Every structure is written in C-alpha cells, then in structure tokens.
Amino acid sequence: MNVIARDITKTFKDATVLDHVTVQIPAGRVTGLWGINGSGKTMLMRIICGLVRPTSGEVLFDRKVLGRDLAHPLSTGALIEGPALLANRTGFDNLRLIGMINGTATDRDIRRAIAQVGLDPNERKKFKKYSLGMKQRLGIAAAVFEKPDLVILDEPTNALDTSGVEMVKRVVAAERERGAAVLMACHDKSVLDAVADHVYCMEAGRVVREEDPR
Amino acid sequence: MSKRAATRRAARRALLLDLRLGFSTSTRWYALTALFALCSIELAVAGSDFFGIERASLTWADHLALFVGGCEPYVFRQGLIFVPPAGWLLGLLLLAYMTLGYPYRDLMGFGQHALMRASRASWLLSKCAWIVLTVLAFWAIVVAAATVITVLDGAPFSLRLTQGAFATVTGLANVPPGGIGALPFFAGMLGMSVALCLAQMTLAFIVRPSVAFGCLAALLVVSAHTMHPALLGNYLMLARLGGAVPGGVSPLVGLGVAAVLALASVVGGLFFFRRTDLVAKELFA
Numbered sequence: 001m002n003v004i005a006r007d008i009t010k011t012f013k014d015a016t017v018l019d020h021v022t023v024q025i026p027a028g029r030v031t032g033l034w035g036i037n038g039s040g041k042t043m044l045m046r047i048i049c050g051l052v053r054p055t056s057g058e059v060l061f062d063r064k065v066l067g068r069d070l071a072h073p074l075s076t077g078a079l080i081e082g083p084a085l086l087a088n089r090t091g092f093d094n095l096r097l098i099g100m101i102n103g104t105a106t107d108r109d110i111r112r113a114i115a116q117v118g119l120d121p122n123e124r125k126k127f128k129k130y131s132l133g134m135k136q137r138l139g140i141a142a143a144v145f146e147k148p149d150l151v152i153l154d155e156p157t158n159a160l161d162t163s164g165v166e167m168v169k170r171v172v173a174a175e176r177e178r179g180a181a182v183l184m185a186c187h188d189k190s191v192l193d194a195v196a197d198h199v200y201c202m203e204a205g206r207v208v209r210e211e212d213p214r
Numbered sequence: 215m216s217k218r219a220a221t222r223r224a225a226r227r228a229l230l231l232d233l234r235l236g237f238s239t240s241t242r243w244y245a246l247t248a249l250f251a252l253c254s255i256e257l258a259v260a261g262s263d264f265f266g267i268e269r270a271s272l273t274w275a276d277h278l279a280l281f282v283g284g285c286e287p288y289v290f291r292q293g294l295i296f297v298p299p300a301g302w303l304l305g306l307l308l309l310a311y312m313t314l315g316y317p318y319r320d321l322m323g324f325g326q327h328a329l330m331r332a333s334r335a336s337w338l339l340s341k342c343a344w345i346v347l348t349v350l351a352f353w354a355i356v357v358a359a360a361t362v363i364t365v366l367d368g369a370p371f372s373l374r375l376t377q378g379a380f381a382t383v384t385g386l387a388n389v390p391p392g393g394i395g396a397l398p399f400f401a402g403m404l405g406m407s408v409a410l411c412l413a414q415m416t417l418a419f420i421v422r423p424s425v426a427f428g429c430l431a432a433l434l435v436v437s438a439h440t441m442h443p444a445l446l447g448n449y450l451m452l453a454r455l456g457g458a459v460p461g462g463v464s465p466l467v468g469l470g471v472a473a474v475l476a477l478a479s480v481v482g483g484l485f486f487f488r489r490t491d492l493v494a495k496e497l498f499a
Contacts, residue, residue: 046492050334051326051329051491051492052492072221072331072332072334076330078330080326084326085323086235086324097231097234098327100230100231101224101231101332102227103223103227142327
C-alpha cells in the first residue's frame, strides 16, 4: 500500500502548524521525518492516522482519500506521542484487546511482537508498573503486531537505551522486509540515517529538505 | 471479505470491546451505587414514620420512587433559604459522574486504537450504547435495592404509588386511595436520565467534561428549585409528578422530550465529532 500526504496545511486559530507539506510513504520503504520539537512531525502523523483533519490537502491510501473515500486509515499501526494503553492490564492483554477489533492477529502474533521488542510475552506485571522504556517497547509492539500495511512510529527511541535503539532499527528493518510502508519520526538524525530510505527534514511546519541516506 | 464488511465487523468488535472495558472499569461505581441506593431508600422510608406513614404500607413502587423523592418547589419566605434535596441530587450526580469519565478517557487514550481501525461514527455510537447500558445497569441496581427493602419490610410488590410515598417528600400531593400507576413515571425517569447522560457526553466532547458535568449539576439544582416542564430535572422527581401534584410535570411529555434530547445529542455529537481534531488531551473544533 502506498500512502501520500499531499499538500497538507493545518492551522489552529492564528498558528500554522503545517504549511503545504507533501510526504510520500511507499510500500517496502522506510520514510523518515526529521526535525526539532515543534516542527510539525507529530501533527502530520496524526493527520495521516485520521485523528486530526487537515485545513487543506488530503491523505491518500492507494489513491483513496481519507475522510472522503475512507472513514479511517487502512491497515495502520501507530505509536504517536507515547503508548496509549490500559494501565491495569498486562502487555499481552493490552495487545489482545486491540487485536479484538480487526480480529486478524493471533496470540502467536502478539507473543512474537512482544518478544521482538525485547519484552517477556508471559510478563504478568500490569502496564502501569512498567518502566518508561518498557512502555515504549510495548507501544512499538502494539504498532506492528497486526502486521499492518502502514506503520507509523513517532519518536520510537524515546526513553530507550542503546539496546533499545538497536531493537528499533531491527524492527523497522523487519517491517520494511515484510513490505510495509514505514513512517518514522525522530529527532536523532543518526537513527534515521541508519534505517531510512528517504528523509523529509521539517522546520516550522514545512519540508525544507529531502535526503536519501541509504 | 470486502473492505466494507471488514469495516462493519471492526465497528461491531469495537463496540464489544467498549462494553467489556467500560463495564470492567465501573465495578466499584456499581458497588457504590448499591450502597448509596440502599442507604438513600432506607433513610427515605425511615423518614415516613415522621409523617405517620406505616413502612409496611409503602409499596415496591413507592420504595423505588423514593430514591428520587426530591422536594417541593421553593417558595420564598423570609428567613427560609433553598436547600436542594441531598439524596436526590447525590443519586443523580452519581449517575452523571459514572457516565462522564470513560468516553473522554477512552478518546484521549486507548480508544485511539479503535479510532484508527473503525470509523469515528462507530466509535461515538459505541459510546452512546455504553452510556445507555450503564444507565440501565444503574437503575437495575436501584431496583434491586428497592426490592431488598420491600422484602425486608414485608411490603406489597405493587406498581402503584401511594399517598404515603408522596407525603414523605411533599405536602402538595393528592393521590386517590388506590394510588396511581408508577410505570409512566418510571419510564419517564429512565428516558430522561438516558437523555441527560447522552447530552452530557456530547457537551463533554464539545467543551470539556468538567463543564458538561457542571451544567448538568446546575440544571438539577435549578430544577429542584423551580417546578417547570422546561427544567428537565423535574421529570426525575417524585415530588413533581403530574396527576398527583398540582401543576406537576407529565411523565409522558418527559419521555417525549427525552427522546428528542437523546436524538439531538447523538446527531449533534456525530456532526461535531466527525469534524473535530483529536489533539492530545484537548479537542479543537
């Protein structure tokens, strides 16, 4: 599945958060968004996920327009601004509950994803007892366990140690190998240089530069 | 499976998930409801002694209705200040609070997973269904509490409201010896509580939950103060029941108003929600 965010502008009252941004997220490739805090990366991701409506512009999933042809994004897993999971459930239970909606992921898929991010699938600790790093890892697992066609990761290396950063690189590479379209935002350019096929550099809501690091 | 069928299936599953999560987070509130209902009804029934009413003469319907007994409308008199009926107000605010938190918390958290897998309309309708079922569960618990007290008092299981029940909350009622049928009042009460909770949810999304709860609380207090068909809290109060109390409100009119309010809340909510932005912890319309 190929995703395009075309000519996206987003304004809130007097503030222009995104200004005519176009980003292409092809299948089987990792697309990076790089920029400092406040450059518009997260807002763009929220628009692609359908959580925010653009003031102008459109998001296309295989040429179908989100909000017109599609009521919600197609086959998308996302980690945006931290994992939104249930505090009083275990990691496995959280993913299982999310998986209930589409009904496509098996228990084995869930266990595999949890193990892939370096957590124990049999962990009985509730999510609220997880460390920040563990929460972030579970959030990444939640984004990939259903094998979606589009994976969106917003600052996935936050709160992760060196091994966690390497894990993120492995997961992203695996998703690319699987044929997913991956969109990853990171303020650490070295991480994007290691994994991304194409990087959009953002500043003050605009794409100021594009790079092909690989 | 076609994409449309898959979307419909996802919407159904999102509803089931909502019901499961919504109820599992509310168990302590149901326990509190049971305790509150038992205390509130028992206090009201015990108070009937003061008015010379025999406990055993109060029917099952009386016990249930006394949960929302309320008070007479306020009439200004020198030195007499308005005091809202605490039991009535607390009981309804408990229901309002129970239905307030989950939809908004879900929207800002776990529910975003559902919003990316099913449409916004199905998410909102799922929340509406959850609210309806929560209100039904609340009243089912109150009914159970009323039943327990009826059994313990050896009172008759009748659907007639008697003069005795009205006498404990108002001196204005005039009920025929055979009592009056309780079903219209209960139906109006149920309908209006569902409608007000749906309206509260819609307002919570448009403005914010604390404002929505405050508006509902204000409406209830003003309704307790003044008897008027436009003040919707009157339909939730035994002491304002038309047919027993002069100038009282008609429960059937209340049911009609509730239906319109519920529909407006759902339609208005859908209209607003489909267009709004879901930005972390705030909504920008």
